[in-house]
Amino acid sequence: MKKFELNNLTRGIWKENPIFYLMLGLCPLLAVSASLKDALGMGGAFIFVLLGSNVTIALIRKVVPAHVRIPVFIVVIATFVTIIDYSLAAFSPQVHKNLGVYLPLMVVNCILLGRAEAFASKNNVINSALDGIGMGLGFTLAILVIASIREFLGQGTLFGISVLGKNYLPFLIMIMPPGAFFVIGFLIAIKNSFGGKKNAE
């Protein structure tokens, strides 16, 4: 068996994108996607935690007894979540404030525990690190797509910079909670319609 495979990195970004393919970890995705800046902060924090927890779990996978593995994984994840929680509070208080309760809630995010259980507990460190980065990037990509649609339609801006000019009448519902549900519903429907075509061929 090869030491590492690049496939582990790319898989999470597109083919097995945790959001659009596996439908996991939706809570932070919808909650902090009202503006691109917060979405980027969430994506960064997510990559950090996923990479850290995947690497740690791959390192200790042989010493952890099988029947207590879930609590151990949760503690590892919670440790990295606490690190990023306090670092963000120190270095970027505004983003930390906007992410609010969704940052510590990453502990119960299904993607993190899912990757720990399904991948990192069975593979070596390098592969797990690649998987962590890939899945993290996949999540970041998804949240950025949703955030750009919501911010563009809801405020006429991207990253706070006006794109549509002053005369644009904001589609306010987009930056409010219902908008998030509509956008993700339509995105999955679009993805399904493409997938359906492929199956028909």
Added chain:
Amino acid sequence: MLNELNLGFIFLSAFLVNNILLIRFLALCSFIGMSTDIKASTGMGLAVVFVTVVACSISWAVYNCLLVPFHLEYLRTVTFILTIASFVQFEEIIIRKKSPVLYNAFGIYLPLITTNCAILASAFLGIDYRLNFIQNIVFSLGVSIGYCFAIVLFASMRDRLKTAPVPASFTGVPIAFIMTGLMSLAFLGFKGLFKL
């Protein structure tokens, strides 16, 4: 702030105005996954109400009586998730031994509840809002009843959906999200009830 309001307002705020599912986007996995029939979602909802109220009271006590006096606030994420996980486990054992009827009603949902973010969120929010013990109980009751209410409503809507003509690419999850969006829109109306 929330901790200056009276208990009725705290309850209403958690239950309707800031509904955990429709306004705060939490616990969506179980919302989309479990809401396929009314019976299952009622069982899940009631299990969540019970676990949330007890688990939040325990976490509140652990935070204020253990972590704060020793200046260990940074351990709250780790402590809370472990408290909730062990409580749920403990609960499952007790219910299975003492009341098979209750176990059949919602015992099977208990393991799923550990990773239900509504519970952890309401524990965190109670701390963030600096609620006292009684307020915290009322708050967690409001949060969990809001969850139960939303998931049962949604399950009954999904029942109707089974016979509705839905465009092919929208069947299943996409239409569920669109419907959640519409419900969320309706819940936004409650924002006018009172000013926080």
